[in-house]
Each structure stands twice: as structure tokens, then as C-alpha cells.
Amino acid sequence: MKYAKNILETIGNTPLVKLNKVTAELDTLVLAKVETFNPGNSVKDRMAVKMIEDAEADGRLQPGGTIIEGTSGNTGMGLALAAIVKGYKLICVISDKQSKEKMDILRAVGAKVVVCPTDxxxxxxxxxxxxxxxxxxxxxxxxxxNQYDNPSNAIAHYEQTGPEIWDQTEGKITHFVVGVGTGGTISGVAKYLKEKNPAVKCWGIDTYGSVFKKYHETGIFDENEIYSYITEGIGEDILPKNVDFSLIDGFTKVTDKDAAVFTRKLALEEGIFVGNSAGAAIKGVLQLKEHFNPEDVVVVLFHDSGSRYVGKMFNDDWMRERGFLDEEITTAQDLIKDHKDKPLVIVRTEELVSHAIERLKKYNISQIPVIDTTGFVGSVDESDLFRSYFENKDIAEKPIKEVMGKPYPIVQATTSIEEISKLINKDNQAVLVDLGKGKHHIVTKHDIISSIK
Structure with a gap:
């Protein structure tokens, strides 16, 4: 009978899958090493078990002990599987930018999860x-x-992932492309592949907000490059010891939006349901296309499963909030579609300035149209109103008609965004959209800026 003695024996020997549609612009064979086939659904299973076994061997990890690690989720999952089989307790420390799915999965396999701030x-x-x-x-x-500095991390990929890729491609691999976080995967695989064939090129995928690319090219650790980013699993604000820059031929950076968009493309166009770093990796391959020849064999590694990003990259609302959905916004109607059902906040000519100030604060808005019995007759702007108020507190008890500016231009729902943008300037901060039947909505400078992709 053929069976695994425990779940850990199913780690490795993940398939190489030819990519077709997402790489159609390349005249090169691109193969994906799909690590979601590991039992913990990520490449991190490999090094998690290796780190534990090495710690057991030299006495750092004692029977019944507690394993503690800072993780973006995937290493935690690999450690959890090993902890279950081997009888250890596990505490995972995770940053609050990681998906809720990752945290829930870690708890489901017995880990205690401690959440820390990202920024x-x-x-x-x-x-x-x-x-x-x-x-x-x-x-x-x-x-x-300490997966970042633990040498067993890179050794696992030198012993396992690298040889698998070499054997699966029959030694024909010319380029290896992978996202870089702890550095264990790229360093371990690159070391093995370059020992077999020094001509193999190994490229790292970095993200904006991370220090890897510039450090590799200049030797400068530039703290000005460090800022918060959305992409999970790659990039760092430190230099882990597992990143062996001498083995890496170069880096390319991928934006948060491109990483998210290409993560969805892989599912829709290839049927490969993988995570955020895979989207970054395949976009990175496309960015590197000038380095590939028709006879080359490019292997790109996909770290983890899309199931850990269902509430993020695979959620339309999450994507839309960040401007990652390529929805064409061309008219006034497009600009207001998500909030057109909200009532228009107005102020009347005979109301007091204090009433307008209260309304600006209550609804967290910056512009209010002014009406009388004939219709729209003026406007009040937050900055002008507050400036006048602090110059003269008595203005609060004056009627709006004494301080109001010109009425906002009125446009039709079908008016193009280009025409609307011409109407909004430093003297006019908004336009009103006529929705028919006496109903109007406001479009502000903020709405225009938010629509820019």
C-alpha cells in the first residue's frame, strides 16, 4: 500500500505548469512552480519543517516546547502542521496588514495568534x-x-526546491523568477541552480516600499524607500541574512495594483488560484521580457493559495476601494454611482453660518450648495467659511446669503469627466449633477482625483 505516515511526508514534489494566456505576449516558455500543492498550501511548508528538524537535532527545540515566530501567515501554517505532528505548542506573531483568512487558518490549526501593527x-x-x-x-x-536569519530556511530550498526544478526541466531552465521576502527561496534555489549551471539567471520580485532592489544595485540601505504597502509576502524593511544578494542577478519592482490585478488574472485566465505574491511574480516576468529569448525556459514560483486572499484581492469591494479595479469612469454618472442614493446636503440662504459649519462637521464634507425658493443660488466652501469665522466670530450669527459664493455649475449625468474637470478649479470646487425629477448630486475635486487610476 502507498500512503504517507503523516501529513509532513506529502510536502514537496509540486508540479510545474505551463502558463498560456497571461504570458501570451512572451515568445518564451514560462512554467509555474505551483507550491499550493503542499499540504499547508504554500512553499513555506518546506523550510518550516527543515528549521524545526534542525533545531531538534542541535537541541534548540526541546520536547514539549513552544515554537514562536513572526510570520505573514504561510510560515506559521507550515510550522503549525509540524507542531501538530511533533507535539509542540505554537505562537504566531503576525502584522495587522495580513488577511483575516490567514489569521483564522492559523487559529484553526491550533496556533495562538498575536497581532501587531504594520506601520x-x-x-x-x-x-x-x-x-x-x-x-x-x-x-x-x-x-x-527567526526565519529571516535562520540558515535552515535557504538550505531547505537548496536541498528540495532547487533539485525539483532542475529535474522537472531536465536541466533546461534558463531563468528563475520569484518574490523575495525572507530570501530563503531565491537564495537556496539560486545556489543549487547556479552550481548546476552558472548561466542560469535568478531574478527577485520586489515591491514599492521595500529596500531590496536599490540595495542590490547600489549597496545603499535607503530608509526613504520604506513605507507601507499592500502586497503580502514579499519585500522587507530589513535585510534578512537569508537574502544572498551575490546569487541574485537583479530585481524588478511591481506595484500593489499590478500585483492584485495579476493575481486575479491568474485565476480567471489560467485557472490557477494563487496568492498575492504570485500576481506580483507573473507581472515581474512580463516586466523582464527583454531578458528572455524564444529558446529560454523561465520558471516562476507561486508561493501560496488564493484562499488566503478571498476577502482582499478576490473581493470587488476591497479592490474598488483601493482603485485596483479597471472600471472605466467616463461620465458624471460613473463618478457618483457608489453614493448617488445619499441625500444632497444643502443650506438655505436665510440659515445662519453656524448651521452650515455644523453641517460641514456632521457630514465630514467640504462644500455645500445654497438654495432658496427659486433653486440653487450660491455655495459655501469649508476653507472660506472657517477662515471668515476665525477672522470674525460674529459671522456665525449672520445669514448664509451674506457670505455665500457663486452657485456651482450644473451638468447632466452624461457629461464627460473631461468636461467636469474643466469646470472645477481653485475658484470653483464642485459641480452639481442633474439626475432628473428635481434630484441633484454633488461632484467635488476629491471625486475627480479619486477617479484617476
């Missing part, structure tokens, strides 16, 4: 690096994994 320095005591180290010091019989 803090690595040395900040609240960062998930710092919290992981502190918990390891405070917890009896604990072992801090």
Missing part, C-alpha cells in the same frame, strides 16, 4: 519582529524560529 519601525517594541523576540525570552522552553 512601525522594525526596532519598535510593538513590531512583530520585537514582539516575537520578547515572547521567546519570556516563554519557558521556547524556541524563536
Amino acid at each position: 512601525v519601525e522594525p526596532t519598535d517594541p510593538r513590531s512583530y519582529y520585537s514582539v516575537s523576540k520578547r515572547l521567546a525570552e519570556e516563554t519557558p522552553n521556547a524556541w524563536y524560529v
Whole structure:
């Protein structure tokens, strides 16, 4: 009978799958190493087990001990599977930008999850690096994994992933492309492939807000490059010891939007339901197309499963909120479609200025049309109104008609966004859209800016 003695024996030997539609613009064979076939649904299963086994061998991890690690979710899952089989407790420290699905999955496999803020320095005591180290010091019989600097991370890929790719391509691989986070995957695979054939090129996918690309090219660790980004699993604001820059031929950076859009493309066009870093990786391959020849064999590694991003990249509302959906906005109607059912906030000519100020604050808006019995006759703008108020507090008890500006231009729902943008300037901050039957809606400068992709 053929069976695995436990779930850990099913790790590895993931398939290579030819990409067709998403790489149609390339005259090159592109093969995806789909790591979602691992039992924990990610490439991290490989190094999680390797790190545990090495720690057991040299005594860092004792029977019944507690494993502690800072993780974006996938390493935590691999560690959790090993902890279940081997009888360890697990504490995963995770940043709050990671998807809820990742946190729920970790809890489902027995891990205790500690959530830390994303937008803090690595040395900040609240960062998930710092919290992981502190918990390891405070917890009896604990072992801090530290996947970023743990050499077993890269060794796992040198021993497993690299040889698999070499054998599956029969040594014909010419380029290896993968997202870089801890650096274990690219460094381990690159070391093996370059030992077999020094001509193989290994490219890292970086994200905007990360330091890898510039550091590789200049040797400068530029803190000005560090800022918050959405893409998960790749990029860093530190230089992990597992990133061996000497083995990496170059980096290309992929935007958050492109990573999200191409993650969905892989599902829709290839039937490959993978995670956020896979979208970044395949967009990176397309960005590197000038480096490929028709006879080349390009292998791109897809880290994890799309199931961990159902509430993010695979959710239209989440994508729309961030401007990642390529919905064509061409008319006034398109600009207001998501909030056209909200009532138009107005103020009347005889109302007091104080009433307008209260309404601006209550509804968190900046412009209000002014009406009388004949219709729209003026407008009030937040900055003008507050400036006047602080110059003369008595203005609060004056009627709006004494301080109002010109009425906003009125456009039809079918008016193009180009025409609307011409009407909005420093002297006129909004236009009104006529929706018919006496109903109007407001379009502000903010709406125009938000529509720009």
C-alpha cells in the first residue's frame, strides 16, 4: 500500500505548469512552480519543517516546547502542521496588514495568534519582529524560529526546491523568477541552480516600499524607500541574512495594483488560484521580457493559495476601494454611482453660518450648495467659511446669503469627466449633477482625483 505516515511526508514534489494566456505576449516558455500543492498550501511548508528538524537535532527545540515566530501567515501554517505532528505548542506573531483568512487558518490549526501593527519601525517594541523576540525570552522552553536569519530556511530550498526544478526541466531552465521576502527561496534555489549551471539567471520580485532592489544595485540601505504597502509576502524593511544578494542577478519592482490585478488574472485566465505574491511574480516576468529569448525556459514560483486572499484581492469591494479595479469612469454618472442614493446636503440662504459649519462637521464634507425658493443660488466652501469665522466670530450669527459664493455649475449625468474637470478649479470646487425629477448630486475635486487610476 502507498500512503504517507503523516501529513509532513506529502510536502514537496509540486508540479510545474505551463502558463498560456497571461504570458501570451512572451515568445518564451514560462512554467509555474505551483507550491499550493503542499499540504499547508504554500512553499513555506518546506523550510518550516527543515528549521524545526534542525533545531531538534542541535537541541534548540526541546520536547514539549513552544515554537514562536513572526510570520505573514504561510510560515506559521507550515510550522503549525509540524507542531501538530511533533507535539509542540505554537505562537504566531503576525502584522495587522495580513488577511483575516490567514489569521483564522492559523487559529484553526491550533496556533495562538498575536497581532501587531504594520506601520512601525522594525526596532519598535510593538513590531512583530520585537514582539516575537520578547515572547521567546519570556516563554519557558521556547524556541524563536527567526526565519529571516535562520540558515535552515535557504538550505531547505537548496536541498528540495532547487533539485525539483532542475529535474522537472531536465536541466533546461534558463531563468528563475520569484518574490523575495525572507530570501530563503531565491537564495537556496539560486545556489543549487547556479552550481548546476552558472548561466542560469535568478531574478527577485520586489515591491514599492521595500529596500531590496536599490540595495542590490547600489549597496545603499535607503530608509526613504520604506513605507507601507499592500502586497503580502514579499519585500522587507530589513535585510534578512537569508537574502544572498551575490546569487541574485537583479530585481524588478511591481506595484500593489499590478500585483492584485495579476493575481486575479491568474485565476480567471489560467485557472490557477494563487496568492498575492504570485500576481506580483507573473507581472515581474512580463516586466523582464527583454531578458528572455524564444529558446529560454523561465520558471516562476507561486508561493501560496488564493484562499488566503478571498476577502482582499478576490473581493470587488476591497479592490474598488483601493482603485485596483479597471472600471472605466467616463461620465458624471460613473463618478457618483457608489453614493448617488445619499441625500444632497444643502443650506438655505436665510440659515445662519453656524448651521452650515455644523453641517460641514456632521457630514465630514467640504462644500455645500445654497438654495432658496427659486433653486440653487450660491455655495459655501469649508476653507472660506472657517477662515471668515476665525477672522470674525460674529459671522456665525449672520445669514448664509451674506457670505455665500457663486452657485456651482450644473451638468447632466452624461457629461464627460473631461468636461467636469474643466469646470472645477481653485475658484470653483464642485459641480452639481442633474439626475432628473428635481434630484441633484454633488461632484467635488476629491471625486475627480479619486477617479484617476
